[in-house]
Amino acid sequence: MNETTLKEAHILLVDDDVSSTCVMANFLNRIGYSHLESINNSTRTFEIIEAFKPDLILLDLAMPNISGFQVLEGLRANRHSEDQIPVLVLTGDASAENKRRALVAGATELLVKPFDASEVSMRIRSLLQARFLRHEIQEQNHFLEERVRERTSQLEGAVESLQAAQRQLVQQERLSAFGEMAGGVVHDFSNALMSVIGYSEMLLTNPAARADEATALEYLRIINTAGRDGAHVVSRLRDFYRPRGAADLFESLDLNEIALQSIALARPRCSKRESDQSIRFETDLEGSATIAGIGAEIREGLTNLIFNAVDAIPGDGVITLRTRQQEDDVVVEVIDTGAGMSADVRQRCLEPFFTTKGDQGTGLGLAMVFGIIKRHQGTLEIESEPGQGTTVRIRLPAFAHSPETQQSEVPHMRGCAIADHHFAQLATSA
Numbered sequence: 001m002n003e004t005t006l007k008e009a010h011i012l013l014v015d016d017d018v019s020s021t022c023v024m025a026n027f028l029n030r031i032g033y034s035h036l037e038s039i040n041n042s043t044r045t046f047e048i049i050e051a052f053k054p055d056l057i058l059l060d061l062a063m064p065n066i067s068g069f070q071v072l073e074g075l076r077a078n079r080h081s082e083d084q085i086p087v088l089v090l091t092g093d094a095s096a097e098n099k100r101r102a103l104v105a106g107a108t109e110l111l112v113k114p115f116d117a118s119e120v121s122m123r124i125r126s127l128l129q130a131r132f133l134r135h136e137i138q139e140q141n142h143f144l145e146e147r148v149r150e151r152t153s154q155l156e157g158a159v160e161s162l163q164a165a166q167r168q169l170v171q172q173e174r175l176s177a178f179g180e181m182a183g184g185v186v187h188d189f190s191n192a193l194m195s196v197i198g199y200s201e202m203l204l205t206n207p208a209a210r211a212d213e214a215t216a217l218e219y220l221r222i223i224n225t226a227g228r229d230g231a232h233v234v235s236r237l238r239d240f241y242r243p244r245g246a247a248d249l250f251e252s253l254d255l256n257e258i259a260l261q262s263i264a265l266a267r268p269r270c271s272k273r274e275s276d277q278s279i280r281f282e283t284d285l286e287g288s289a290t291i292a293g294i295g296a297e298i299r300e301g302l303t304n305l306i307f308n309a310v311d312a313i314p315g316d317g318v319i320t321l322r323t324r325q326q327e328d329d330v331v332v333e334v335i336d337t338g339a340g341m342s343a344d345v346r347q348r349c350l351e352p353f354f355t356t357k358g359d360q361g362t363g364l365g366l367a368m369v370f371g372i373i374k375r376h377q378g379t380l381e382i383e384s385e386p387g388q389g390t391t392v393r394i395r396l397p398a399f400a401h402s403p404e405t406q407q408s409e410v411p412h413m414r415g416c417a418i419a420d421h422h423f424a425q426l427a428t429s430a
């Protein structure tokens with residue numbers, strides 16, 4: 001703190017004795033203090049304090065009207081905690097009781113007359129220094145508080161816009177996931193509808209099939225399965241934001257049976273081909289191929305693979321479904337003698353919306369299959385070379401080793417159970 005600041009201090013002298021205030025004022029002037037005010041009638045003390053705003057009060061105790069003690073008490077009653085005016089009491093009464101009363105009443109320091117000039121000067125200086133330092137600290141505090149407030153509100157703003165951006169991102173991701181999923185639902189629902197339409201048309205246009213009760217029943221069962229699978233597909237829309245629940249529990253599934261059902265469901269796709277081109281289905285199904293899963297989804301997956309195989313066979317060809325048990329897994333392969341894939345197509349074929357079929361394809365089939373297999377804790381491999389056909393290999397944990405069967409009791413096969421022989425017959429009657 002520089003000297004000039006100190007000497008700018010406002011000092012108020014309160015003493016009923018005019019000569020005392022004159023002597024003190026002269027002394028203060030001599031040592032450099034020029035902003036001085038003296039009061040000899042103590043009744044005006046508070047009014048002058050209000051107007052003069054002293055940085056220090058030099059106060060006599062023994063005064064008529066309002067004594068120095070009353071001034072101290074008045075100051076204490078009025079003072080703001082932030083702005084305590086220091087009071088240097090100057091008294092002729094050196095008794096301990098007088099000192100105690102003055103200090104209790106709020107005096108900052110006390111000097112007994114007659115004074116030693118250098119001591120008075122030193123006390124005044126140190127009281128003013130302390131006051132100005134306190135002011136500086138208070139100003140610094142205010143400044144820092146203001147900065148903290150500013151920074152806090154800037155940070156709050158930044159956090160808020162970050163949260164808004166995050167919310168928007170989550171919303172966008174949800175929307176795009178929803179769009180992808182909705183596309184998949186449309187894709188698989190159309191597949192299910194194709195089976196419903198194909199088999200119902202066969203019944204409607206073929207009186208012989210209607211007359212043969214076994215065949216009619218067989219077709220109706222396939223229509224029923226396709227309808228139920230379609231309903232399952234649609235439920236994916238409803239379940240989008242819902243975690244998997246009890247209704248989605250994995251069941252014990254015979255993969256051989258599902259392979260045959262899938263061939264039957266996919267068959268209407270083959271009938272759309274040119275009549276002189278034929279596709280033969282072959283099956284190589286090993287004895288036991290039980291897995292834990294959701295039947296409708298596995299059927300959907302295999303049907304999609306068969307559709308791709310059908311599309312990949314330009315003329316005559318063979319599609320083989322093969323199952324076998326390998327260590328703790330059941331492996332199912334869909335093998336076609338079709339056109340195969342280039343390295344680039346093979347790399348990209350699982351991407352949602354990737355298709356080489358133009359308007360004829362959505363590019364969602366393999367992405368859906370991949371999702372289904374992942375949900376069943378399985379893996380998917382694709383072997384394909386241009387002109388050499390394609391093998392899609394799915395590996396699923398065998399029933400006894402499925403993580404699902406370890407966690408929960410698996411209910412028996414529900415819903416769309418269709419007798420093996422109907423499908424076996426259909427599958428081999430290509």
Ligand SMILES: Nc1ncnc2c1ncn2[C@@H]1O[C@H](COP(=O)(O)OP(=O)(O)OP(=O)(O)O)[C@@H](O)[C@H]1O
Nearest residue numbers: 308309312340349355356361362363364365366390
């Ligand atoms: N068995 C296959 N043989 C040759 N290419 C295939 C085979 N399976 C898939 N592909 C290639 O992978 C691409 C993506 O297949 P995906 O099933 O995801 O979509 P898509 O079949 O084109 O359309 P959608 O499934 O809607 O009919 C196909 O367009 C095709 O180029």
Ligand SMILES: [Mg+2]
Nearest residue numbers: 307308365366
């Ligand atoms: Mg496809």
